[in-house]
C-alpha cells in the first residue's frame with residue numbers, strides 16, 4: 001500500500017524521530033536522497049549544471065545540502081536565495097565549502113536542472129512574485145521538486161494560484177496527500193520517496209498497489225461453482241441506448257464473478273454480444289444500475305436497492321439516488337455528475353476532487369468513486385483511496401460503463417464496497433494501459449483486457 005500523510009502527521013513523526021537523533025541527521029538523510037535522485041535524473045555529475053531555488057525554510061536547507069553533495073560530484077551548482085538573510089545557514093556554508101556559488105537570478109547560467117527548494121510542507125499555497133520571477137527565468141528547464149512542488153496545498157491537493165510544475169518530486173518520509181490527489185499530483189511528475197526512518201500513524205489517503213489488489217481478488221477453489229462465486233445483476237441500457245448495456249455487461253463479465261444476469265431493456269443486443277449472460281430478474285449478490293437507462297434508471301435503482309445487496313449506481317441513476325442511500329451503495333459519478341448531485345459548479349469539483357468525493361460520501365452515507373485522471377474512492381467514515389493506474393486515452397465513451405460493471409462483479413464476489421470500488425478502479429486503469437499500448441483505445445478493448453490485467457497480478 002502506498003500511504004500519504006498530512007503535514008501535522010509528518011511534523012509529529014519528525015519531532016519524535018528528531019529527539020532520538022543527532023541535530024541535523026534527518027535533513028542529511030533527506031538531502032542525500034535528493035542529491036542522488038538529481039544525479040540519476042542528470043545521468044551523471046561531471047559537466048552538468050544545477051540551479052537551486054532556495055526559500056527561507058528547511059526545504060531550502062535540503063536543497064543547499066544536496067547542492068553541496070552534487071558540487072563534490074563535479075556538478076556546477078549555483079543557488080538563488082529568495083530570502084538571503086533567512087537561508088539555512090549551515091546548508092549555505094556546506095554549499096560554499098563545496099565551491100557552489102550564490103548568484104542573483106539574472107546572473108545564473110542556464111542549468112540542466114532546476115531544484116525547487118522554495119517551500120515544502122511549511123508553505124502556504126501559491127507562489128510569491130519573487131519566487132515566480134526566479135522560476136520564469138528558466139521556465140523550459142526541467143524541475144526536480146524538493147518534498148513537494150512549491151505552491152500546492154500539501155494536505156488537500158488543491159491549488160491556489162501559481163505553482164511549480166515538476167518533472168520529478170523527491171519526497172521524504174512518506175507521500176504527502178498532494179502527491180496523490182489531483183490537481184496537485186499532476187504538478188509533481190514522477191514521485192520518488194526517500195525513507196528517512198519516520199514512524200507514521202494510519203494514512204490520511206492510500207493508493208492500492210498491485211500486491212494489494214492481488215490480495216483482494218477472489219480466488220476460485222475446487223469447490224467453487226458459478227453461484228458461490230457471486231452473481232452480478234446488470235440493469236443498465238435501454239432500447240435507445242443498448243451500447244451502455246453491452247459495455248457494462250462486458251465489465252461485469254470480466255470473470256471475477258461466477259455469472260452475469262441482465263435485466264434491462266437491451267436484452268437482444270446484450271445476448272448477441274455476450275451469449276454467456278443470463279437474462280431476466282433473479283437473485284444476485286450485487287446490482288449495477290444507471291448507465292444508458294434513461295427514464296427507467298430511477299425505477300431500476302429503487303428495485304435494486306430493495307434487495308439489500310451492494311448496488312453500483314452510475315450515470316442516469318445518480319441524481320435519483322436518495323440522500324442518504326446507505327453503505328451498500330457505490331456511487332460512480334464523473335466530475336459533472338458529482339457537481340449536479342452536490343449542486344455546485346463542475347469547476348469546484350475539478351479543483352478539489354478529494355474534498356468533494358469525501359463530502360458526497362458523507363452526505364449519501366455511501367462509497368463514492370469520483371472518476372478522473374486520479375480517481376478518488378471515498379468512504380463515509382473518512383477513509384479515501386486514490387487510483388494511480390491508467391492512461392489519458394481512457395477518457396473515452398463507454399469506459400465508465402465498463403468500470404461500473406467491473407465494480408459490480410467485485411462486489412458480487414464478496415469484496416466490501418470500498419474495496420470493490422478501489423480494486424475496480426485499479427484493474428480498469430491497468431487494463432486500459434494494456435489495451436492502449438501507448439495508443440488510442442475503445443472501451444470494449446478495456447473490458448477485453450481485464451482478464452490479462454488479472455493474470456498479470458497472479459504471475460510471480
Ligand SMILES: NC(=O)C1=CN([C@@H]2O[C@H](COP(=O)(O)OP(=O)(O)OC[C@H]3O[C@@H](n4cnc5c(N)ncnc54)[C@H](OP(=O)(O)O)[C@@H]3O)[C@@H](O)[C@H]2O)[C@@H](O)CC1
Pocket residue numbers: 014015018026027028030031055056057058059060062118119120121122123124125126127128131146147148151172196
Ligand atoms: N522537519 C524535519 O525534520 C525535516 C524537514 N525537511 C524539510 O523541511 C521542510 C519543511 O521545512 P519548514 O518547516 O522550514 O518549512 P518550508 O516548507 O521550508 O517553508 C517555510 C518557509 O517558506 C516561506 N513561505 C511560506 N509560504 C511561502 C510561499 N507560498 N512562497 C514563498 N515562501 C513561502 C516561509 O516564509 P515566511 O512566511 O516566514 O516569510 C517560511 O520561511 C520539508 O518540506 C522538508 O523539505 C527534511 O529536511 C526532512 C527533515
Ligand SMILES: [K+]
Pocket residue numbers: 059116117118119120145146147148149150
Ligand atoms: K519544494
